[in-house]
Amino acid sequence: MKLPVSVKVSAFALIVMGAYTYYANSIPQIQSKPPEELSLEGGNVTPEQLVKAGEGIFKEKGTCEICHRIGQKGTRAPDLAGTGATASKRKPGMGAKAYLIESLLDPAAYLVEGYPAIMPKVDRPPIALNRSELWALTAYLQSLGGSVDVKLDDIPKSAGATAGGGAGTTTEFKMPGDPKAGQAVFMGKGACVACHKVGDVGGPVGPPLTEIAKIQTPEYIMAKILNPASMGTVSGFPPNVMPPTLGQTLTAKEYVDLMAYLLTLKGGAAGAKK
Amino acid sequence: MARWFTPPRLRLSLLFLILLCAVPVFAQESKEVAYRAFPYIGSRLAVRAIAQLHLNFAAFILGVPIFAVIIEIMGWRTRDPKYDWLAHEFVKLTFAAFSTTALLGALLLFLFVGLYPKFWAYMAGIFTPTFWIYAALFFLETFTVYLWYYGWEWLSGPKKWVHVCLGVLSNLFGTAILVVSNSWVTFMVSPGGIDDAGNLVSLWGAINNYAWMPINIHRLIANIVFGGTIAAAYAAFRFLSATSDEERARYDWMGYIGNFVALSAFIVLPFAGYYLGREIYAFNQTMGITMMGGFMSWLWIIQAILIGVLFIGSNYYLWLGMERIPGSERYRKYIPYLIMVIAAGFMVWATPRSLIVTLQEARAMGGTHHPILGFLGVMSAKNTAVNLMILTTFLSFLLYRRANKASLRPWASTGVAAQWAVFALAAAIVTFYGVYGYFVESIVRIGFSVYQVLAVLGAIVVIMAIDIPMFKGAKATGQIRWGTIAPRSQYVLILLAVTFTWLMGLMGFARSGIRQHWHVYGVVRDSSPDAVTPALGYAANVITIVTIVFFALVMFIFWLGSLGDRGKEEAHAHAAPVIAGGSGAS
Numbered sequence: 078m079k080l081p082v083s084v085k086v087s088a089f090a091l092i093v094m095g096a097y098t099y100y101a102n103s104i105p106q107i108q109s110k111p112p113e114e115l116s117l118e119g120g121n122v123t124p125e126q127l128v129k130a131g132e133g134i135f136k137e138k139g140t141c142e143i144c145h146r147i148g149q150k151g152t153r154a155p156d157l158a159g160t161g162a163t164a165s166k167r168k169p170g171m172g173a174k175a176y177l178i179e180s181l182l183d184p185a186a187y188l189v190e191g192y193p194a195i196m197p198k199v200d201r202p203p204i205a206l207n208r209s210e211l212w213a214l215t216a217y218l219q220s221l222g223g224s225v226d227v228k229l230d231d232i233p234k235s236a237g238a239t240a241g242g243g244a245g246t247t248t249e250f251k252m253p254g255d256p257k258a259g260q261a262v263f264m265g266k267g268a269c270v271a272c273h274k275v276g277d278v279g280g281p282v283g284p285p286l287t288e289i290a291k292i293q294t295p296e297y298i299m300a301k302i303l304n305p306a307s308m309g310t311v312s313g314f315p316p317n318v319m320p321p322t323l324g325q326t327l328t329a330k331e332y333v334d335l336m337a338y339l340l341t342l343k344g345g346a347a348g349a350k351k
Numbered sequence: 352m353a354r355w356f357t358p359p360r361l362r363l364s365l366l367f368l369i370l371l372c373a374v375p376v377f378a379q380e381s382k383e384v385a386y387r388a389f390p391y392i393g394s395r396l397a398v399r400a401i402a403q404l405h406l407n408f409a410a411f412i413l414g415v416p417i418f419a420v421i422i423e424i425m426g427w428r429t430r431d432p433k434y435d436w437l438a439h440e441f442v443k444l445t446f447a448a449f450s451t452t453a454l455l456g457a458l459l460l461f462l463f464v465g466l467y468p469k470f471w472a473y474m475a476g477i478f479t480p481t482f483w484i485y486a487a488l489f490f491l492e493t494f495t496v497y498l499w500y501y502g503w504e505w506l507s508g509p510k511k512w513v514h515v516c517l518g519v520l521s522n523l524f525g526t527a528i529l530v531v532s533n534s535w536v537t538f539m540v541s542p543g544g545i546d547d548a549g550n551l552v553s554l555w556g557a558i559n560n561y562a563w564m565p566i567n568i569h570r571l572i573a574n575i576v577f578g579g580t581i582a583a584a585y586a587a588f589r590f591l592s593a594t595s596d597e598e599r600a601r602y603d604w605m606g607y608i609g610n611f612v613a614l615s616a617f618i619v620l621p622f623a624g625y626y627l628g629r630e631i632y633a634f635n636q637t638m639g640i641t642m643m644g645g646f647m648s649w650l651w652i653i654q655a656i657l658i659g660v661l662f663i664g665s666n667y668y669l670w671l672g673m674e675r676i677p678g679s680e681r682y683r684k685y686i687p688y689l690i691m692v693i694a695a696g697f698m699v700w701a702t703p704r705s706l707i708v709t710l711q712e713a714r715a716m717g718g719t720h721h722p723i724l725g726f727l728g729v730m731s732a733k734n735t736a737v738n739l740m741i742l743t744t745f746l747s748f749l750l751y752r753r754a755n756k757a758s759l760r761p762w763a764s765t766g767v768a769a770q771w772a773v774f775a776l777a778a779a780i781v782t783f784y785g786v787y788g789y790f791v792e793s794i795v796r797i798g799f800s801v802y803q804v805l806a807v808l809g810a811i812v813v814i815m816a817i818d819i820p821m822f823k824g825a826k827a828t829g830q831i832r833w834g835t836i837a838p839r840s841q842y843v844l845i846l847l848a849v850t851f852t853w854l855m856g857l858m859g860f861a862r863s864g865i866r867q868h869w870h871v872y873g874v875v876r877d878s879s880p881d882a883v884t885p886a887l888g889y890a891a892n893v894i895t896i897v898t899i900v901f902f903a904l905v906m907f908i909f910w911l912g913s914l915g916d917r918g919k920e921e922a923h924a925h926a927a928p929v930i931a932g933g934s935g936a937s
Contacts, residue, residue, distance in 0.1 A: 082588065082591045
């Protein structure tokens with residue numbers, strides 16, 4: 078039986094495409110997932126925990142490993158082995174901690190000889206580390222041959238201010254609820270204030286929420302209220318303390334109002350009042 | 352006049368303009384919603400599939416008219432009717448695909464406005480003035496192409512120059528449309544003209560972003576390659592279905608021209624790719640490094656394989672074509688050496704440097720890259736390989752070109768010696784900088800690729816400058832026996848079309864994938880459930896399905912287009928010329 082040309086040509090094209098598809102499916106399958114936000118503010122984090130968190134940022138969200146190696150000379154960026162100690166000798170009059178923080182926030186301020194000015198500011202998009210992440214990353218870099226003494230307050234308050242991406246979906250997020258009514262839920266029915274501080278008011282059991290709108294995404298906060306266990310626990314705080322049924326005890330309006338209130342908490346006096 | 356207001360393409364144009372006018376309204380109404388989900392398959396897949404289909408059709412209808420008008424000019428100047436027939440045949444192919452392109456464009460716009468309203472509102476806030484330019488160009492192009500196609504007979508004879516001008520004008524409008532829409536897509540990759548908060552500072556800065564001009568050049572060249580391969584595949588299909596020697600000869604010639612056009616543009620395409628890569632690095636090192644050495648590193652191995660297939664296929668087609676040229680026997684001895692160079696280049700280009708491997712694989716190999724072969728995986732080796740492959744392909748073409756010719760110039764032997772010397776010099780320069788690149792820093796090494804490219808381009812120009820006068824008025828050793836080429840050569844043409852279409856899909860994934868979890872890189876974050884950039888296997892499955900749909904649609908559209916010609920051929924002024932045994936097309 079003689080096959081029509083259209084059948085032969087179609088079969089040939091399918092075999093060719095099938096071969097390409099098979100090959101593409103037979104190699105390592107790697108997805109690129111959006112990085113998760115790390116929040117350590119207000120927590121009693123041990124230096125070991127901080128260094129471990131910083132190592133994760135170094136390898137993943139910070140994408141530092143693309144250019145920097147530890148114990149191996151890179152062609153694009155300096156070897157970071159022992160940087161915790163050598164950082165103090167880079168810039169006259171500047172200590173290791175200050176130098177490392179400056180290197181992250183303003184990499185072009187000082188260039189190691191022989192390397193071009195290609196490093197991006199890591200608190201700006203697209204890397205966009207927040208203050209907690211900068212704190213942890215600095216601690217990790219200090220741990221490479223030096224001693225870890227960096228505090229959250231060493232990281233400038235302005236750092237990571239545009240971490241979410243300057244325009245579009247993230248920064249324009251607005252809840253339709255009433256922040257005043259939400260504050261009442263926070264202080265009353267929700268009993269959030271029993272464990273969380275806003276400004277000077279509130280308990281110490283959970284992490285303070287004074288800057289929660291600045292350091293966390295709305296999606297995270299919403300999910301944390303509805304299903305606390307699914308979002309993990311901030312380092313330094315006891316796990317599984319937040320009531321799992323909180324989301325169910327609130328009415329839809331109370332939930333929306335509470336979210337609207339939490340999204341106003343960006344640090345400073347406004348969040349700390351009352 | 353009335354007939355111009357009835358075709359579907361024009362109606363689609365009007366629909367498109369109305370849609371475009373409504374864009375800012377949609378943007379305002381959808382302020383509160385960031386994302387909507389497309390049923391069953393999700394928003395990302397819906398946009399991805401329609402965007403790829405739209406781009407395939409758009410590339411075809413923009414690419415083919417470029418070489419159609421060049422062929423028409425050749426026919427006009429040489430007074431050879433077969434070129435005019437071929438140009439008309441090519442335009443006929445694109446004409447049938449115009450409506451589908453516009454329809455898919457409108458559908459893509461619906462998807463953006465409906466599924467990604469927040470993102471679209473941001474883009475509209477930046478680019479609204481360009482939407483009006485785009486719409487105006489769309490109208491101008493529509494009218495010009497209609498005049499060009501339907502006026503073929505009316506504007507013939509002494510008015511032919513007017514017709515040619517219409518062809519040129521429609522290409523200019525088409526290219527302008529491409530350039531405007533490229534500004535939107537490249538802004539998403541390398542945004543410019545905005546402040547830190549993403550507010551517009553300069554519209555020209557937003558248009559003229561880092562990736563804009565390289566993408567303009569890259570897409571323009573790639574569209575010609577794509578149009579050439581699709582036209583050649585169409586001719587191959589008609590060749591294989593032909594019932595007479597005359598028809599076989601006609602479509603053999605058409606396939607050759609299509610492939611010639613594709614190959615001519617293809618050999619300069621890697622250079623445009625380098626330019627694009629360099630600008631991406633200039634915009635953001637992190638993005639560039641993620642693209643080449645991060646989670647996308649395997650993508651370039653697949654790309655290398657596809658381009659290797661294109662090089663080998665193009666050369667194989669030329670070698671098979673030489674068998675229908677009396678006098679080509681004297682050049683067949685070179686073919687094994689050409690194969691060796693291309694195969695070696697292919698192997699080098701497909702050699703990875705450092706890839707994400709399992710711990711066991713890394714231990715077995717002694718690191719993230721092979722201790723010996725790993726050195727062939729760096730850009731120095733790859734640039735050298737691809738430049739030598741381009742030189743070799745050019746040599747194949749040169750041998751094909753002179754297969755049935757014997758120069759009558761007294762200086763012919765000196766000319767040939769000079770050509771070989773230029774080839775050798777170019778190969779030496781390419782190899783020198785390839786080796787030297789191992790001993791310098793990456794920032795210096797990147798600059799070497801420019802010298803390599805200039806050496807190859809320079810060699811092509813100089814060799815052709817010698818070749819054209821050397822073979823002008825040359826003695827023919829025999830006529831090309833059109834239609835006698837081996838049928839397997841036609842499958843090579845289909846292989847080239849399928850591979851290039853698949854490659855376009857892969858490169859589309861690369862371009863959008865390097866943004867990772869950003870709609871607009873570093874400015875508008877993708878916080879939708881689809882923010883994950885999928886793995887290559889998934890991307891390949893999508894590319895294959897869309898490519899199958901594309902070819903099915905193309906076959907259907909071409910079949911529809913051919914319905915109108917049935918029974919008309921005898922009466923038509925563009926009745927197919929007799930080509931069997933003809934020459935001069937080389």
